[in-house]
Amino acid sequence: MAESQAPVRPDNGDSSRRSNPRIQDVAQRAGVAIGTVSNVLNNPDIVTEQTRVKVEAAITELGFVRNSAARALAARRTDTVGLILIDIGNSLFVDIARGAESAAGQAQLKLLLANSDSTRSKQDNYLELFDQARVAGVLLTPLEEPLDVAHAVLGHGRPVVLVIATSPDPLTCSVMVNEELGGYLAATHVLHGGAHRLVFVAGCPDLRLIRRRLAGVERAVAGAGASLGVVEAPNLAIGAGREVGHQMLLSQSVDAVVCPSDLLAVGVIKAATDLGIRVPDELMVVGYDDNHFASESSIPVSTVSLPGYRMGELAIELLLEEIHQGSAHVHRTVTLDPHLIPRRSSLR
Amino acid sequence: MAESQAPVRPDNGDSSRRSNPRIQDVAQRAGVAIGTVSNVLNNPDIVTEQTRVKVEAAITELGFVRNSAARALAARRTDTVGLILIDIGNSLFVDIARGAESAAGQAQLKLLLANSDSTRSKQDNYLELFDQARVAGVLLTPLEEPLDVAHAVLGHGRPVVLVIATSPDPLTCSVMVNEELGGYLAATHVLHGGAHRLVFVAGCPDLRLIRRRLAGVERAVAGAGASLGVVEAPNLAIGAGREVGHQMLLSQSVDAVVCPSDLLAVGVIKAATDLGIRVPDELMVVGYDDNHFASESSIPVSTVSLPGYRMGELAIELLLEEIHQGSAHVHRTVTLDPHLIPRRSSLR
DNA sequence: CTGTTAGCGCATTCAA
DNA sequence: TTGAATGCGCTAACAG
Numbered sequence: 001m002a003e004s005q006a007p008v009r010p011d012n013g014d015s016s017r018r019s020n021p022r023i024q025d026v027a028q029r030a031g032v033a034i035g036t037v038s039n040v041l042n043n044p045d046i047v048t049e050q051t052r053v054k055v056e057a058a059i060t061e062l063g064f065v066r067n068s069a070a071r072a073l074a075a076r077r078t079d080t081v082g083l084i085l086i087d088i089g090n091s092l093f094v095d096i097a098r099g100a101e102s103a104a105g106q107a108q109l110k111l112l113l114a115n116s117d118s119t120r121s122k123q124d125n126y127l128e129l130f131d132q133a134r135v136a137g138v139l140l141t142p143l144e145e146p147l148d149v150a151h152a153v154l155g156h157g158r159p160v161v162l163v164i165a166t167s168p169d170p171l172t173c174s175v176m177v178n179e180e181l182g183g184y185l186a187a188t189h190v191l192h193g194g195a196h197r198l199v200f201v202a203g204c205p206d207l208r209l210i211r212r213r214l215a216g217v218e219r220a221v222a223g224a225g226a227s228l229g230v231v232e233a234p235n236l237a238i239g240a241g242r243e244v245g246h247q248m249l250l251s252q253s254v255d256a257v258v259c260p261s262d263l264l265a266v267g268v269i270k271a272a273t274d275l276g277i278r279v280p281d282e283l284m285v286v287g288y289d290d291n292h293f294a295s296e297s298s299i300p301v302s303t304v305s306l307p308g309y310r311m312g313e314l315a316i317e318l319l320l321e322e323i324h325q326g327s328a329h330v331h332r333t334v335t336l337d338p339h340l341i342p343r344r345s346s347l348r
Numbered sequence: 349m350a351e352s353q354a355p356v357r358p359d360n361g362d363s364s365r366r367s368n369p370r371i372q373d374v375a376q377r378a379g380v381a382i383g384t385v386s387n388v389l390n391n392p393d394i395v396t397e398q399t400r401v402k403v404e405a406a407i408t409e410l411g412f413v414r415n416s417a418a419r420a421l422a423a424r425r426t427d428t429v430g431l432i433l434i435d436i437g438n439s440l441f442v443d444i445a446r447g448a449e450s451a452a453g454q455a456q457l458k459l460l461l462a463n464s465d466s467t468r469s470k471q472d473n474y475l476e477l478f479d480q481a482r483v484a485g486v487l488l489t490p491l492e493e494p495l496d497v498a499h500a501v502l503g504h505g506r507p508v509v510l511v512i513a514t515s516p517d518p519l520t521c522s523v524m525v526n527e528e529l530g531g532y533l534a535a536t537h538v539l540h541g542g543a544h545r546l547v548f549v550a551g552c553p554d555l556r557l558i559r560r561r562l563a564g565v566e567r568a569v570a571g572a573g574a575s576l577g578v579v580e581a582p583n584l585a586i587g588a589g590r591e592v593g594h595q596m597l598l599s600q601s602v603d604a605v606v607c608p609s610d611l612l613a614v615g616v617i618k619a620a621t622d623l624g625i626r627v628p629d630e631l632m633v634v635g636y637d638d639n640h641f642a643s644e645s646s647i648p649v650s651t652v653s654l655p656g657y658r659m660g661e662l663a664i665e666l667l668l669e670e671i672h673q674g675s676a677h678v679h680r681t682v683t684l685d686p687h688l689i690p691r692r693s694s695l696r
Numbered sequence: 697c698t699g700t701t702a703g704c705g706c707a708t709t710c711a712a
Numbered sequence: 713t714t715g716a717a718t719g720c721g722c723t724a725a726c727a728g
Binding site: 091297 | 368445449462504614641647
């Protein structure tokens with residue numbers, strides 16, 4: 001046996017003054033073994049009431065805070081989930097975050113947010129960040145393909161759940177929205193309101209999402225014997241809606257406009273107002289996403305509402321399923337139906 | 349010396365099939381030592397071009413991803429910063445997040461977001477989460493006192509920067525806004541527009557923030573010989589603005605309303621419209637925060653704009669200062685001036 | 697139920 | 713420059 005003099009931890013003496021007390025300091029202070037402290041932390045039930053209290057006292061006295069890095073390393077797992085949002089400025093994604101946070105909290109999981117800001121490099125950076133952090137899983141509102149980095153994460157055995165994916169991914173679970181139905185609902189609504197000459201403002205017409213919505217509009221129009229025009233817009237923002245709307249309203253006869261975003265709808269309403277066209281009397285307008293401001297505009301905007309909160313909850317539920325089922329898990333896709341919220345912009 | 353037979357890692361054989369290859373696997377594959385791989389990862393310069401290429405090849409072939417837990421543990425530091433926002437549904441905070449993310453990215457720091465949702469328990473939970481993760485620092489948009497958990501984080505030697513603090517904290521750096529000036533600007537603006545009978549809608553009148561804004565309004569009114577009424581509202585939301593606005597407009601003679609939030613302003617405008625009072629002709633309304641929707645309402649809302657993006661950038665800059673200066677650091681507070689954005693709701 | 701011990705995967709000495 | 717050894721703080725397995 002070596003000399004007991006050999007100090008395991010030379011600076012033990014002033015350990016009370018360390019900025020980050022360790023479990024060992026707590027054990028020493030409480031007069032128990034290190035494993036016991038770990039137990040009161042992770043298995044409070046199997047420890048004596050008496051020791052537990054003693055240890056807890058030491059913990060608060062020392063201001064002990066677990067080191068999650070060490071914890072994750074030793075336990076080989078994490079109780080953190082990452083959520084990557086396309087746009088935290090869009091209230092739909094905020095709703096998703098809220099739902100996910102609520103469900104995660106109930107499952108004792110921590111939720112970390114990241115904003116990809118519609119930028120692939122950011123999305124990929126955060127995917128890698130979460131991968132490095134060995135999170136229990138990641139929720140991703142994905143940009144369009146390629147999803148190679150996400151697949152790399154999957155390859156490391158880390159579950160990924162896609163939220164608002166535009167198509168089911170065979171390698172993941174997904175929470176989808178029936179976008180075609182959304183378009184159909186919007187178009188049907190204005191058709192029932194008496195519209196005959198519809199226009200769909202295709203912002204970002206290359207997005208599969210937008211094309212699905214257009215498909216639904218087309219289906220509704222086809223069944224009603226009305227006409228449908230499609231005008232393209234560079235993006236989904238207000239400015240685009242206003243510009244495209246202005247041109248469109250000047251050049252063609254139209255009595256209803258269906259937009260794949262609320263911002264676009266607001267822009268079109270502005271254009272109409274500028275031209276002295278009354279909404280909804282002369283022109284009905286419907287948006288999409290049910291953003292919070294849609295109901296707050298002076299002409300509240302009718303919209304196709306997506307259940308963002310529920311989608312967030314569902315995403316966590318799917319993730320938990322996958323985590324618990326392990327290799328026996330079979331990916332599945334849950335598709336939610338949107339619903340129309342009629343507001344003044346389309347009510348005659 | 350013990351028998352060299354003792355296997356350091358029994359399952360080394362199938363390590364290529366592990367879901368998470370380690371640095372050692374990379375080293376083996378590249379035919380170099382473990383320390384060398386670490387070097388190409390962290391000090392690429394001090395390694396031979398040739399070995400570097402070899403190692404990088406092995407990394408991609410194996411799909412190696414660093415384990416940030418092990419990394420943090422060994423290095424005793426982290427390149428991650430946490431940002432806790434009061435309300436990610438409020439575009440001001442989104443702007444702050446954007447600014448912070450940009451500045452953090454330039455400093456090679458990762459930014460993680462959390463939403464306290466105006467809830468103390470959530471704020472404290474996330475503070476502790478970041479503390480456990482041993483982040484390099486945390487940016488906090490704080491709820492009002494007490495800040496005890498934040499101080500605990502500070503006690504562990506972890507810098508905290510307060511953003512939109514209502515008063516400077518001697519233990520931290522802060523990014524503040526001259527709220528009194530904001531109130532003054534809003535009131536002065538309507539006074540110049542010819543208003544004589546002002547009302548300040550004090551949502552959450554207990555918040556120091558709100559009281560500061562009111563103080564600014566009072567100063568402006570006092571210097572102009574106009575009258576000022578103050579009505580309280582339970583919160584800063586649209587509904588409150590509408591209700592309080594309705595009562596106020598019925599019961600007193602007023603020609604300008606100053607609100608400490610854009611939502612409140614929108615509510616007041618709604619109430620006015622309901623009552624057939626024309627905005628801005630008969631009633632001028634000014635909001636606060638320059639939320640994105642403020643310019644999008646049909647009657648665009650004049651507002652006191654805070655430089656959210658710059659505030660986020662500044663917060664990171666202050667944090668970096670503190671990290672680099674270490675114990676020599678002296679906390680400082682940067683106070684930014686808001687500016688008024690006149691829009692239709694107050695322009696006659 | 698309590699105390700002891702062996703790594704988790706990596707950064708970082710220090711020799712060579 | 714490169715390679716072998718040490719331990720970061722903790723969990724988990726096991727012996728008392």
